[in-house]
Amino acid sequence: MEVDEQEFEEIEGRWRDLDVYLEREGPYATPLFVPGDEIKEALREYVKILVIGAGGLGCELLKDLALSGFKDIH
16 A cells, blocks of 8 residues: 555654554555554664665665664664
8 A cells, every 4th residue: 555645744753754664554464453652662762773784785774774763773
C-alpha cells in the first residue's frame, strides 16, 4: 500500500520515515500487527545498528542512519 503525499507530510519530526515504514502494509506483516507508541519508542531508544564496511554505499548508509536519528551506530 502506498502512502499518499498528504499523509506523508502530516507525520513530522526526525522519525517520520520510521513511522511511515512501520505503518505501511507489507506482504509479510500480519494484519493484526499495530505499531503502537511503545514499539516506536523502543526502536528509537534501544536499537543498535552495526554497519560492516564504510565504502561507497556504507558511507551513505551511515550518514542516512545518523541523520534519521539513530544513536547507537557501530
